[in-house]
Amino acid sequence: MHRPALKHLRNADPILARIIALAGPCKMTPDHAQEPYEALVEAVAHQQLTGKAAQTILGRVKALHPHRPFPSPQELAGTPDELLRAAGLSRAKIMAVKDIATKTLSGVVPDTQGLIALEDEAIIERLTSIRGVGRWTVEMLLIFKLGRPDVLPVDDYGVRAGFGAAYRKRGLPKPKLLLQHGERWRPYRSVAAWYMWRAIELHRAGRLRKIFVS
Numbered sequence: 001m002h003r004p005a006l007k008h009l010r011n012a013d014p015i016l017a018r019i020i021a022l023a024g025p026c027k028m029t030p031d032h033a034q035e036p037y038e039a040l041v042e043a044v045a046h047q048q049l050t051g052k053a054a055q056t057i058l059g060r061v062k063a064l065h066p067h068r069p070f071p072s073p074q075e076l077a078g079t080p081d082e083l084l085r086a087a088g089l090s091r092a093k094i095m096a097v098k099d100i101a102t103k104t105l106s107g108v109v110p111d112t113q114g115l116i117a118l119e120d121e122a123i124i125e126r127l128t129s130i131r132g133v134g135r136w137t138v139e140m141l142l143i144f145k146l147g148r149p150d151v152l153p154v155d156d157y158g159v160r161a162g163f164g165a166a167y168r169k170r171g172l173p174k175p176k177l178l179l180q181h182g183e184r185w186r187p188y189r190s191v192a193a194w195y196m197w198r199a200i201e202l203h204r205a206g207r208l209r210k211i212f213v214s
Helices: 003-012 014-023 036-046 051-063 073-078 081-087 091-106 112-116 120-127 135-144 157-166 175-185 189-204 208-212
Strands: none
Touching (some): 014 157, 014 189, 036 051, 073 091, 081 091, 135 189, 157 175, 189 208
């Protein structure tokens, strides 16, 4: 699936080529089954929480509407705030998920097919108009839900930290530096970002130093 991307990245960047050799084939597969509305609600629920805590809260929210796997936009918009608060959502997140639901009903948040027709920046501009949804959240949707190949989330801590460890940068690299270096990864920056996340794992396992051994 990612063979053209790996070939390009190996040729464009010798250090990344070594990371690819250590980490193995890219296993990133987009989830086209989940609609953008649901993905955005889940993303907001996960903000500043562990995955386990977020899933517990989402389970309680879903239990408020047990007749379907996930509450519809109409149902979520109409759920009393006190019930969502009791489920564990903060007031800020309640306003955010209700804005997602409302904007889904108004067409600002289209279905998957509607998003596929839009360019990356158009999707980012459109969805960041929603309360509580920032650029990073939309970039994760572009990569993992839509499978867009050329997204580089330069504000992502893991991508920046992986880049710093792999390329021996002092401290946490600035987004501008990552953006500049990432030009050589076009048009497969999403795959390169995936390998920056793997670089962190390699670094923690003590394997990253092998890429500097000639």
